[in-house]
Amino acid sequence: MFLEQGKISNLQLSVLITGFVLGSSVIIPPGQGAGHDAWIAVALGLMEGLLIAWIFTALARQFEYKTIIEINSLVYGKILGKCISVLFIWYLFHLGALVLDNYARFFKLEIYPNTPKTVLFLLLMLVCASTVGRGIEVLARCSVILVPLTILLIPVDTLLLIPHIDLNDLMPILDVPSEKLLWASQGAASFPFAETVAFLMVLAFIDKPEKGPSAVSRGLLIAGFFLIMAVARNAAVLGPMAVITNYPSYLMAQVIDIGDILTRFEVVVGITLITMGFIKISILFYGTVLGLAQVFNLSSYRPIILPVGILMVILALTNVGNTLELFEFAYKSYPIYAVPFQIGIPLVTLIVAKLRRLPQTGGDQV
Amino acid sequence: MIALLIMGFGIVALIQIPALVQKQWWRELIVFMVLWSAGFILSIMISTGITLPPITMIINKYIIGIFEL
Numbered sequence: 001m002f003l004e005q006g007k008i009s010n011l012q013l014s015v016l017i018t019g020f021v022l023g024s025s026v027i028i029p030p031g032q033g034a035g036h037d038a039w040i041a042v043a044l045g046l047m048e049g050l051l052i053a054w055i056f057t058a059l060a061r062q063f064e065y066k067t068i069i070e071i072n073s074l075v076y077g078k079i080l081g082k083c084i085s086v087l088f089i090w091y092l093f094h095l096g097a098l099v100l101d102n103y104a105r106f107f108k109l110e111i112y113p114n115t116p117k118t119v120l121f122l123l124l125m126l127v128c129a130s131t132v133g134r135g136i137e138v139l140a141r142c143s144v145i146l147v148p149l150t151i152l153l154i155p156v157d158t159l160l161l162i163p164h165i166d167l168n169d170l171m172p173i174l175d176v177p178s179e180k181l182l183w184a185s186q187g188a189a190s191f192p193f194a195e196t197v198a199f200l201m202v203l204a205f206i207d208k209p210e211k212g213p214s215a216v217s218r219g220l221l222i223a224g225f226f227l228i229m230a231v232a233r234n235a236a237v238l239g240p241m242a243v244i245t246n247y248p249s250y251l252m253a254q255v256i257d258i259g260d261i262l263t264r265f266e267v268v269v270g271i272t273l274i275t276m277g278f279i280k281i282s283i284l285f286y287g288t289v290l291g292l293a294q295v296f297n298l299s300s301y302r303p304i305i306l307p308v309g310i311l312m313v314i315l316a317l318t319n320v321g322n323t324l325e326l327f328e329f330a331y332k333s334y335p336i337y338a339v340p341f342q343i344g345i346p347l348v349t350l351i352v353a354k355l356r357r358l359p360q361t362g363g364d365q366v
Numbered sequence: 367m368i369a370l371l372i373m374g375f376g377i378v379a380l381i382q383i384p385a386l387v388q389k390q391w392w393r394e395l396i397v398f399m400v401l402w403s404a405g406f407i408l409s410i411m412i413s414t415g416i417t418l419p420p421i422t423m424i425i426n427k428y429i430i431g432i433f434e435l
Contacts, residue, residue, distance in 0.1 A: 098422065296397050303386055303394045306378045307401035314408045319422035329422055333429035 003293050003301050006137030007207040010215035016140055016283065017196055017219025019147040022227065023280030024102045025192040026150070026249055026273055029231050032331055034184035035243055036169055037176045039232035044185035046224035049193020053220055056197050056346040057213040063359055065209040068200035068345070069294040075353050082295055084345060089291040091341035092198055093308075096284035097315035098326075100124060103277040104316065105323050110250055111270055121313045124274075128282045129309045132289060133302055136205050139282050146275040153272050154226045157249075158233045160256045160265070169239040170232065183335070190335040192227075193220060194342040201287035246323065249273075285312065367413045375406045 008016070031041030063071045068088055073081035104120040112120065131139050158165075174181070199216065206212050234248040237255065242248045250273070253266040289308050293301035320326045353359075379402060386395040411418060429435070 094422070292397070296393065298394050298397060299391055300394065303382055303391070303398045304401055306382070307398060307405050310378075310405035310409070311401060314405065314412065314418075315421065317412065318418040319420050321420060321423060325423060325426070329426045332435050333426045336429050336433060337425060 003290060004136055004205055006135040007205055008136055008140040010206060010208055010211045012140035012144060013206050013215040014219035015147045016143045017199065017216055018223040019143045019276055019279035020196060020283050021192045021220060021223035022150055022276045023192060024099045024277060025227060026276055027102055027106050027247055028330060029234060029248060030188035030191055031184045031231055032243060033187060034176045034181050036235045037174060037181060038235060039228050041181055041184035042188045042228050042231050045188025045193055048189035049220055050217060052194040052343055053196055053216050055350060056200055057216050059346050059350045060200060060203045062353055065204050065212065067204045067294060069291050071349060075349050075358055085291060085295050088341060088345055089288055092284045092287040092291065093312060095195065096281055096288060097312050097319060099277060099280050100312060100316040101320060101326065106247060110247065118317065121316055125309045125313050127278060128285050129305050131282050132286045133305050136202060136286060143279050146279065150272040150276055151226055154230050157253060158229060160258060161233060161237050161252060164255055165236045167236055169236050187331055187335045190338040190342060191330060196220065197342045197346060198284055198287050201290055368410065371409050371413055
């Protein structure tokens with residue numbers, strides 16, 4: 001079933017993954033529960049994320065880079081396979097709505113306080129819908145332009161903040177109880193590293209599948225490196241404030257003041273943040289519509305883009321009451337909620353496929 | 367607000383439905399209509415002040431309850 005005609009290169013895949021991981025984690029930094037050791041939690045989370053990526057790329061490789069929807073049908077049969085696929089699509093859809101909500105809240109609180117949230121939702125969703133309608137190739141090309149700008153901004157930000165950095169704020173290292181550190185690292189793994197499981201809907205469209213796993217790892221490592229840098233910098237500049245601030249990266253950019261000439265840097269940061277959000281929402285949106293099209297055996301996913309986008313906006317509008325509730329979900333429940341989707345489905349599917357010796361060659365399979 | 371919603375959803379339907387009928391993509395038309403209707407009904411409910419259940423908060427409540435977080 002070829003609902004998508006486009007192909008992306010391995011470099012584009014790496015860049016897409018970097019942008020996806022940086023996505024909303026540049027707004028809400030991971031590893032918050034570990035206080036000034038958050039950067040260690042992120043590093044541990046990166047390692048767990050790499051392990052999860054190894055699992056899902058192994059699954060994709062086993063089935064010659066089909067999408068998870070097609071793999072589920074082959075492994076579990078048509079009915080059970082579709083039920084599991086619907087669960088996976090729900091995760092992509094729900095995560096997309098959460099990221100959309102994160103971004104709209106951030107913009108409402110920090111940049112456009114008088115603009116109704118619905119307008120922000122609709123504008124962001126329209127841009128994403130337009131991109132998704134043009135296929136994965138266009139999204140990949142956009143990411144090649146947008147992601148390097150954000151990657152460049154993190155070290156530039158850090159350099160400009162050197163006068164405000166106090167390394168004592170990072171000391172003593174490993175001061176946090178190990179239980180808290182491990183929980184924070186699980187949080188960092190589930191958000192954002194293991195969320196790359198969404199790429200089980202994208203890996204089918206890479207032009208050199210044999211290099212897919214290394215492209216995924218490369219993207220994760222690059223994103224992880226810059227995320228660790230950003231989290232450590234936040235703690236070193238803001239000190240204990242980094243833990244209680246909603247949006248530390250944005251707050252820190254407000255601190256930048258080079259001789260009264262280079263100020264209000266936060267707007268530049270805001271622009272790069274929205275571009276990362278655009279990439280993450282678009283990937284999740286793309287996975288949702290492509291997944292639905294495959295579940296219902298449609299000829300194209302394009303007719304359902306607008307209604308699914310509207311439903312995503314509705315879910316984003318209604319799923320949480322206030323920002324504190326959203327953060328409570330992100331830091332407390334999400335690391336548990338995400339496990340069945342990020343680890344459970346790919347790992348169990350891989351084990352069942354190995355036990356059933358799937359895919360069978362020469363038969364009707366694959 | 368409701369008039370705006372009807373107009374917006376009407377435009378979406380006008381763009382999609384004739385193209386799907388012309389191509390005789392009936393399955394796509396059915397899926398589109400189901401999703402479109404769900405979106406339309408939920409939007410009308412929100413605009414008339416009916417509070418929809420906050421799904422994420424329900425999930426949050428259950429996870430916190432089960433795992434005693």
